[in-house]
Amino acid sequence: MLQDRGSAQESGNWIACLTYKSRAAYSPSPADLEDLVHKARLRNRSLGVTGMLLYENGKFLQTLEGPPEGLSEIWAAIREDKRHTHIEILSEHIVSARLFSDWDLLLYSRAEERTRSPARRAEDGPDLSEYVPRMARLALDADDIRLGAQLAALTEEGWSGEALVARLIEPTARAMGDAWLADQCGEIDLTIGLSMLQLAAHAVRLSPCSGAIRGSRFSILLATAPGEAHMLGTSLLADQFTDAGWLVEMAFPKTESELIAQVRAFGPDAVDLSLSDALPRHHALARLRETIVQSRKAAPDSLAVISVGGRLFAEAAATAAMVGADYARPSAIGSTVRLAQLIDKHRKGR
Ligand SMILES: Cc1cc2nc3c(=O)[nH]c(=O)nc-3n(C[C@H](O)[C@H](O)[C@H](O)COP(=O)(O)O)c2cc1C
Structure with missing residues (x-):
């Protein structure tokens, strides 16, 4: 070992x-x-x-x-x-x-x-085997949100990242292998499911102590701009930030007050607001600007950085300054590094 x-x-x-x-x-x-x-x-x-x-x-x-x-x-x-x-x-x-x-x-x-x-491995202490079938099902269904939520709930209960990996994530991988061996799932489901588990394992392992997921270095709320129906940008970012070990929450708020409530409750280091990746949403800029002002007011102590993305920003038809954001993503790629730098800079400048 x-x-x-x-x-x-x-x-x-x-x-x-x-x-x-x-x-x-x-x-x-x-x-x-x-x-x-x-x-x-x-x-x-x-x-x-x-x-x-x-x-x-x-x-x-x-x-x-x-x-x-x-x-x-x-x-x-x-x-x-x-x-x-x-x-x-x-x-x-x-x-x-x-x-x-x-x-x-x-x-x-x-x-x-x-x-x-x-x-x-020594199998002492209470086990988590009762959760394994559900976790395997979620991973095989590629339901990363519920998978993450289940792990977050167990972390809240005090399970350490190490324990979750050893007693839940690894047994889940084996249960998924069993399901494949017994022809109960396809190879593609198995392969995707294992990747999902890998991301989840990454998130829980990054922190050495209990409170593993919460103990990630940075946290981010990934949200669609209030009322925005297209969620692609937000979901693309979720994989990347999770993989990079951030504590990630997602929100698809219909209204500004729904978003503000989530910013308050979560208190993240960063908030990312996405407009549609498919359509230019010129008419949404003024409202986005107001949303950003309100978001900063909602969590003045914790919120270091607000980023924005979507087709308008990718095509440079709009800039971060136009909506009062700290950063406009030209694409989802590279955002984890850029936002980490901005958060660090913000903290040092305090
Ligand atoms: C299904 C299967 C899995 C194997 N997995 C490993 C493995 O993970 N690591 C390893 O060193 N050898 C593994 N082997 C053994 C290797 O094929 C090989 O016999 C061994 O590495 C010695 O290689 P060599 O004869 O070139 O020195 C596996 C063999 C089989 C049949």
């Missing part, structure tokens, strides 16, 4: 993540699987790779994550391994946080459940 991989200090480095499925070319006994995994763990550890291997009914499913060089070395060996065939990559991407940071290679199979892996 690893001690400090996946910790906040790693969060600046990108991690390659690969998930594949294959068919076993033999019928491995629990001892065969243990032997395979024992050797794999040693090598994974030496190369900084972590992951999970599921085996059921002649099918393997494996997720590996680690520095790109280490991962390709291991992948080259796995691809050539005659113990399995029909190898098919399900997803391959770069992420900013590991899902299995504590596991050189977590083995999960029903056979192994019966014999109990010696490397399994």
Whole structure:
């Protein structure tokens, strides 16, 4: 087992993540699987790779994550391994946080459940298994909002980020693998669901203490401008800010007072207000300006930065100054970095 991989200090480095499925070319006994995994763990550890291997009914499913060089070395060996065939990559991407940071290679199979892996994590203390089926369902349905809300609720109850990752997020990933192995969900659902969990894991892991999600470095309320029906910009930002470890809340207020109530209740470091990405909303600028004045009044102590976005700003047909904002996003990309800089600047200038 690893001690400090996946910790906040790693969060600046990108991690390659690969998930594949294959068919076993033999019928491995629990001892065969243990032997395979024992050797794999040693090598994974030496190369900084972590992951999970599921085996059921002649099918393997494996997720590996680690520095790109280490991962390709291991992948080259796995691809050539005659113990399995029909190898098919399900997803391959770069992420900013590991899902299995504590596991050189977590083995999960029903056979192994019966014999109990010696490397399994100590399962002391109260568990969160009652939440696993619901979490798995939410992840497979790609319902990241409810997934985040569930984790936030457990964090409020005092569960630490570490406990949530170990007792809820990892078991959920396994439950999802089980669902796939039992043909209860498609591969795409599984792959997307695992990515959702990865984002969630990132959010809870960033904070070392309990209050993990709340303990993120910055918080932001991502909102559509009051009355704006197009939500694309706000949802695109949500992924990025969550992935970057921010504490994110979303709002789709119909009125200015609804928005102000949320700014007051949440007290974020930043608020982002989106107009439509599809249509220019010239007529909305005056109202947006007023909304920004009111938002600043609503949380004068905490609110450091207000950003705006949408087609008008992307095309430079409107500027931040025109609506009294601190920053106008030309696109969703890069906003996390820019807003973090602005918040830091604001805090230093106090
Ligand atoms: C389904 C499956 C998963 C494997 N996972 C890993 C793994 O995560 N890490 C690893 O080092 N080897 C893993 N192996 C074993 C490698 O394929 C290979 O046998 C081992 O790395 C030794 O490689 P080498 O013969 O090139 O030295 C796996 C094998 C199979 C069949």
